[in-house]
Amino acid sequence: MPETLPIDSVGLVTPQTLHFDEPLTLQCGKVLPQYDLTYETYGELNEDASNAILICHALSGHHHAAGYHSMNEKKPGWWDSCIGPGKPIDSARFFIVSLNNLGGCHGSTGPTSTNPLTNKPYGPDFPVMTVKDWVVSQVRLADKLGIQKWAAIIGGSLGGMQALQWSIDYPERLGHAAVIASTSKLTAQNIAFNEVARKAITSDPAFHEGRYYEHNTIPKKGLMLARMVGHITYLSDEAMGEKFGRDMRNKAFKFGYDVEFEVESYLNYQGERFSESFDANTYLLMTRALDYFDPAKEFNGHLEDALKKALCKFMVISFSTDWRFAPERSEMLVNDLVKADKHVCYTEIDTPHGHDAFLIPTPRYMAVFNAYMDRVAKEVC
Amino acid sequence: MRADLKIIEQWIKPNSRVLDVGCGDGTLLHHLQENKQVSGYGLEISSSNITSCIEKGVNVLEQNVDKKGLSNFEDQRFDSVVMTQALQALRQPDVMLDEMLRLGKECIITFPNFAYWRTRSYLMRKGRMPISKALPYTWYNTPNIHLCTFKDFEALCYQKNIHILNRTVVDKEHQRRWFINMWPNMLGEIAIYRVTR
Numbered sequence: 001m002p003e004t005l006p007i008d009s010v011g012l013v014t015p016q017t018l019h020f021d022e023p024l025t026l027q028c029g030k031v032l033p034q035y036d037l038t039y040e041t042y043g044e045l046n047e048d049a050s051n052a053i054l055i056c057h058a059l060s061g062h063h064h065a066a067g068y069h070s071m072n073e074k075k076p077g078w079w080d081s082c083i084g085p086g087k088p089i090d091s092a093r094f095f096i097v098s099l100n101n102l103g104g105c106h107g108s109t110g111p112t113s114t115n116p117l118t119n120k121p122y123g124p125d126f127p128v129m130t131v132k133d134w135v136v137s138q139v140r141l142a143d144k145l146g147i148q149k150w151a152a153i154i155g156g157s158l159g160g161m162q163a164l165q166w167s168i169d170y171p172e173r174l175g176h177a178a179v180i181a182s183t184s185k186l187t188a189q190n191i192a193f194n195e196v197a198r199k200a201i202t203s204d205p206a207f208h209e210g211r212y213y214e215h216n217t218i219p220k221k222g223l224m225l226a227r228m229v230g231h232i233t234y235l236s237d238e239a240m241g242e243k244f245g246r247d248m249r250n251k252a253f254k255f256g257y258d259v260e261f262e263v264e265s266y267l268n269y270q271g272e273r274f275s276e277s278f279d280a281n282t283y284l285l286m287t288r289a290l291d292y293f294d295p296a297k298e299f300n301g302h303l304e305d306a307l308k309k310a311l312c313k314f315m316v317i318s319f320s321t322d323w324r325f326a327p328e329r330s331e332m333l334v335n336d337l338v339k340a341d342k343h344v345c346y347t348e349i350d351t352p353h354g355h356d357a358f359l360i361p362t363p364r365y366m367a368v369f370n371a372y373m374d375r376v377a378k379e380v381c
Numbered sequence: 382m383r384a385d386l387k388i389i390e391q392w393i394k395p396n397s398r399v400l401d402v403g404c405g406d407g408t409l410l411h412h413l414q415e416n417k418q419v420s421g422y423g424l425e426i427s428s429s430n431i432t433s434c435i436e437k438g439v440n441v442l443e444q445n446v447d448k449k450g451l452s453n454f455e456d457q458r459f460d461s462v463v464m465t466q467a468l469q470a471l472r473q474p475d476v477m478l479d480e481m482l483r484l485g486k487e488c489i490i491t492f493p494n495f496a497y498w499r500t501r502s503y504l505m506r507k508g509r510m511p512i513s514k515a516l517p518y519t520w521y522n523t524p525n526i527h528l529c530t531f532k533d534f535e536a537l538c539y540q541k542n543i544h545i546l547n548r549t550v551v552d553k554e555h556q557r558r559w560f561i562n563m564w565p566n567m568l569g570e571i572a573i574y575r576v577t578r
Binding site for chain 1: 431438454
């Protein structure tokens, strides 16, 4: 909880929700008859609406990317390190929009929302969303906000995939795409980890085939396990070693199976906290959206053909110790961007922080991010 | 702009596609983008240089060509491939030369001449590895692991059937001097070659 707001914070922010009545036909063939999108904005939209930036969130993210909801909030938004006055995504120059994606559990319509057909929560009946579907919903949000063309669309991890999909599906509606710690498709190993997470949730007896709301319970243990596995993949061996090493909670072994090592305690704590604030059905949906993402699929596996349509400029950033979406994944994307003759800047940031590095304001990352966003600002402000 | 870059600029056609291998802070590409409307990419490994390129709006890609080569680029993808003052620091300069000519119709290469008279005289007088402004390192910490002379380079080109289209020999300030051409391998400090297959 801040006593006073830091000067480089966007300050106190209030989420907003827009209702959409126009049915949304999804890739799976189902139709969402109506839906809400919850979002936050930071900064001011300029007169010609040219300075708008869209922030796309990752697996467990949401619309609250920067600032504080109240003076009592313990932590600022999830990307406060990069969004705010004087930061790379500068709220003094840009009008920044950050939304909660459909299928989420923080305000936008998702599995926890009431299904108008049954007057019960959607639960497992909520359609499986894809990155492509999200982009369509984000286009409608842009229309309502009066934004014809985003100065830039920026995202890390799953967020970067949305930026990439935008560049292919709506080429004339963005100037830049920043694809950070991301990939153009998951590897078998990525999908395998997602499957372990899903299995942890669906095999929890409290899951009740996804209808746990009706049983007044949540698959807490399963969600906790899912998060613990996921969390390991967000950190690097190096970062974990630095943070915990083999530190123990007590000096001597207890020769039992309760928490002994600090790393166990940390993972349990993270899992526990997450399981209380996140919806299990949303977790399933988000991991599936990750698995399905592959914009090259419609182009016989040739990403460069998919990217030929893109008109924006790209910034691709990877992190040396990210083994979830390793630098090689970004380099493959960059190679396809080059083959497609696109403007692209690429750098690999040397950092010990693993996949999570995209959230951590290390000096070199900030220098590159600032330099790129400064260019974007000069084009539109 | 550095004098050598001005010479290189003359050899780049307007609206062409350029790859600058080891593009530094992006000065050349930026200049070519502004004045000759070229498109292209710069490859670089220094983090401060990469940031400078981004500031200039140069398409910079972080790529260690000495480790990873250039195999990620397609054949004849560029009109010109430029490499300034880097060939002598590569592990396999001969392979790099082939690779650069695979990607580009032409290559523009600059490197220091180890047969420059001051270098020769340094070695002869002192019996030690030459140190100069152009070659400021000692033998054990130099990045220049494959130094050569103009004659050596031209012999390699001959052996590989590479045609030399232009050669400009300059001093260390990258200035052309009338007398250098009388005996370039003795009097020239840096050469700027334009070659093709």
